[in-house]
Amino acid sequence: MSTAIAQATPLHPVQGASELASVCARHPDVPRLVVLKTDVQRRGVHYTDRALALLDPERHSVTGTHIFGARDGRIAPRPESLLLRDGSSIITTPTPLEQRPYVVDHVDGRLALVDGGAPIEEVEYWPRPDYYAKRTRSGLPMKFVVSARPQRLNVFPYRHCHFWNDGEGCLFCDIVPQLRKGKDDLGIPARLDPEDVRETVAEALREPGRFVGICITAGSNTRGARPFDAEVDYYVEILRAIGASFRTPRFPSQLIGTAFEPAQLERLRRETGLTSYTADLEVLDERLFSWICPGKARWVGYREWKERLVRAVDVFGRGRVDTGIVAGVELARPHGFATEEEGLRRTLDEAEELASRGVSTVFIVWSPRPGTALAGQRNASLDYYVALAEGLHGLRARYGLPIDFDDYRHCGNHPDTDLSRLLRP
């Protein structure tokens, strides 16, 4: 969809096919593959019929749990996402052609990313894990219980977010509209039974060499004696169900949850095998946080959210706590920063304060989706995202913060953490 909404002033305005080349030239320390991946996340993809003819549900991962929507607003079986030659993933969704996405096509016997009519990089569909063919004893297809990236298992046990109850969902988020679609179209329950999760994870781990980590995330649940106690209770149940499959008390895992109080974090650490913790601030500016994340702002608040992240480092350790941002929303109209230059500076300043206290910041590229309050807007320039990736990576290098738990294997959705592959420990 073309949009008449004004945008923040870009760092270096360049358009078209030359954009990739000029951004690569401006950032010689960022590999072309990472720049390309970032641009594909930014612009989305369109699969040609020839490319879709190569999709084999017996061999490839086809879209599964749909916790968040696609940019074209459809729920349909399509490739889950793409693998690059360097083993990293591009997590992206089908995007209407009029928004100028990259095209995925079948070229000379291979699957390729095509831009401006020219093939520019070979890609592969994600391989399907063995367990996708199975069902739990309760009859649920396992692919709807736990979804798989090339090297990680994703558990989305609770598909509702209570911030939406009061109309305070994050402005870029479509979890609740997706929940309705998922329930109607796919029969996925809003809340998973821990036993289904236990069975599915046990089955997934039977596949040799496939997975290196498990990520658990869900919508926020404000209920409980203390706010979010109900969310913690449920995570404890789910994590214990997952932990039943491991012979070690701890297992490589990441919980992306609300910013919990220290006692809640201690409990997660004490009662489960969880090894890392993420609480997403989404945007690193107090004023914009209040606008973009009204539920988080009212129930926790920006400053308290940051403090809880810092206190989480005491519980999980340095290099095991981070916060995610949806990069580009800080430039959204009408209240976002007026220029990309300001957005970058302010974001990196805040990220540095967090890094100095042991908390990493990682970003995903904002993809404005229909069904969100910011639908119809555009995300930032490629140059902005690449500069942000370099900046966040540089902070981790400067403050000696490892990011193994959220790297290209354990997530794959953060261009900034891809760069850590070259860091000496």
Added chain:
Amino acid sequence: MTATSLDPRIPALLADAATVKILATSDRSGRPHATVAPSIHLDDDGRLVHLERLESSGTQRNLVASLWFDRPVAVTVQRGAEAFEIVGVPVKALVAGPEFRRQYEALRARAPEDDLAAVWLIEPREVTELTHDVRRARQEAERPFLTHLDRLAR
């Protein structure tokens, strides 16, 4: 140089367990790193295959840097006096999928404690024979000024 133009002795050398294989890489700043890499072999497309067992190793880091910034690596293979250097470029890291799984299972069958970070595919670009007798004969024939005179004296 494409794989089909590899010296015909190389596939046999790579297939022989008695052959010593050294993989030399460098980081972005040029810091060199060499490691004995017994897993190196040829695939059906004539690419060198290296099994990197540690995600945190210097070799893994340097192979990523090579793939990202199109920098060559060198593989030296030697059995007895016979030796070659193959200069190539890492073109792909397999981390999941049927071939990765096949290699992972085979590796774990040989070494149950081991892990596999990536299966690296390295495209050969240039091959040089390093067999010492061959190189000495070539030097003596082509560059006569490089020889000590006493070796030529009556």
